[in-house]
Every structure is written in C-alpha cells, then in structure tokens.
Amino acid sequence: xxxxxxxxxxxSVPEGAIASLNCTYSDRGSQSxxxxxxxxxxxxxxxxxxxxxxxxxxxxFTAQLNKASQYVSLLIRDSQPxxxxxxxxxxxxxxNYQLIWGAGTKLIIKP
Amino acid sequence: xxxxxQSPKYLFRKEGQNVTLSCEQNLNHDAMYWYRQDPGQxxxxxxxxxxxxDFQKGDIAEGYSxxxxxxxxxxxxxTSAQKNPTAFYLCASSSTGFSSGGYTFGSGTRLTxx
Numbered sequence: 425x426x427x428x429x430x431x432x433x434x435x436s437v438p439e440g441a442i443a444s445l446n447c448t449y450s451d452r453g454s455q456s457x458x459x460x461x462x463x464x465x466x467x468x469x470x471x472x473x474x475x476x477x478x479x480x481x482x483x484x485f486t487a488q489l490n491k492a493s494q495y496v497s498l499l500i501r502d503s504q505p506x507x508x509x510x511x512x513x514x515x516x517x518x519x520n521y522q523l524i525w526g527a528g529t530k531l532i533i534k535p
Numbered sequence: 536x537x538x539x540x541q542s543p544k545y546l547f548r549k550e551g552q553n554v555t556l557s558c559e560q561n562l563n564h565d566a567m568y569w570y571r572q573d574p575g576q577x578x579x580x581x582x583x584x585x586x587x588x589d590f591q592k593g594d595i596a597e598g599y600s601x602x603x604x605x606x607x608x609x610x611x612x613x614t615s616a617q618k619n620p621t622a623f624y625l626c627a628s629s630s631t632g633f634s635s636g637g638y639t640f641g642s643g644t645r646l647t648x649x
C-alpha cells in the first residue's frame with residue numbers, strides 16, 4: 425500500500441461542473457495536508473492546505489479532511505479549462521514538516 | 536520578492552559528464568529538497584537538507600551528490616554514475632516548524648542527455 429494514494433486519472437469534467445479529487449493516506453499521525461496544482465512542464469504550486477477535520481473554502485476551491493477515514497479531497501466549483509492540470513496531494517509525516525507525495529491526478533476540463 | 540531560483544532552465548549533458556544544478560532561496564527556510572520527475576510520473580526525492588552542512592539521502596540518491604554550505608543554497612550534481620539522468624529536476628524549500636505551510640518550489644531544470 426502506498427503511503428499517499430491518488431487516482432491517476434485522467435478525470436474529465438465538463439466546464440462549469442464540480443471537479444472532485446480524492447486522496448487517501450496511511451499514516452494516522454499525519455497532521456498537515458496540502459493540494460498542489462502542476463501544469464504540464466511547470467513546477468507545482470500550492471492551492472490549499474488544511475489541518476483540521478472538516479471543510480476549508482478558498483474561492484472556487486474547497487478542501488475536505490476526514491482523519492477518521494484517512495482521506496482528503498479537493499473540490500473545484502465552476503470548473504474552467506484553465507483548471508486542467510495535474511493535482512498533487514501531499515501529507516505530512518506525522519507532525520513532521522516533511523511531506524509525502526501522491527503521484528497526482530490529471531484533471532481535464534472540457535469546454 | 537521571496538522565492539526559489541533554479542538555474543539553468545535547460546541543461547544538456549554529454550555521456551560521462553558531471554553537471555551541477557543550482558538552487559538558491561531567499562525565504563529564510565531551513566529545509567531544502569531535490570526531486571526528480573519523469574514524464575507522467577510523481578515526485579521522487581533525491582536528497583534533502585534540514586540544516587547547513589547536513590543532508591540526507593532520499594529514495595533515489597545513487598548517482599547524485601549535494602552540498603549545503605550556506606542556508607540559501609543547495610546545489611545538486613548529477614554525476615556520470617547516474618545512467619539515466621534525463622528528467623525534470625525540482626528544488627523546494629520549507630520551514631521546519633509545525634504548520635510550516637508546505638513546500639515552495641523553484642521553476643525547475645530540464646536535463647537532457649545528448
């Protein structure tokens with residue numbers, strides 16, 4: 425079992441719809457959770473981070489964390505073609521600042 | 536503006552040649568990292584450093600070397616022992632406290648063997 429798992433995709437979503445990206449992790453002690461977006465040929469950029477159970481909203485993005493079930497998700501509302509990218513989930517090693525990375529989910533928004 | 540600068544953006548290496556990738560940060564971060572990314576793949580950790588003059592091997596350190604003589608700088612050397620070095624190399628940095636806010640990445644160096 426990988427430490428951080430994501431569906432590799434591609435996930436295809438119509439423009440204007442909600443895109444839902446999921447990530448599961450194995451370390452019950454993990455305390456920090458991050459979503460990064462990576463456009464083709466570019467470096468990852470931080471979109472959202474979440475530390476507590478529940479939802480955290482920032483514009484069109486919502487991060488959801490459920491520590492009991494060990495999953496974290498990212499919702500993108502009103503999806504735009506510019507949201508087409510690979511989304512990387514990163515989880516802390518327990519309370520440590522070091523991150524373990526998922527392999528990423530490729531998201532395609534169809535006009 | 537604070538950030539991480541990687542250079543060069545593109546690098547070509549001949550067989551048997553050592554090359555060095557530069558990474559400089561002005562974020563006052565203690566920790567720095569080097570990752571390798573192959574097409575369609577995730578990030579693989581090469582080396583990381585938590586403090587000046589100290590560094591640890593990651594998952595794929597063979598054929599690579601690093602140094603950390605200054606807090607701001609963490610250069611990566613790809614040696615001739617690395618048989619398949621063609622990849623996208625990413626440098627990152629972070630603070631080391633809880634709620635560190637994640638990693639900040641440089642823009643990457645694309646290395647090609649010619």
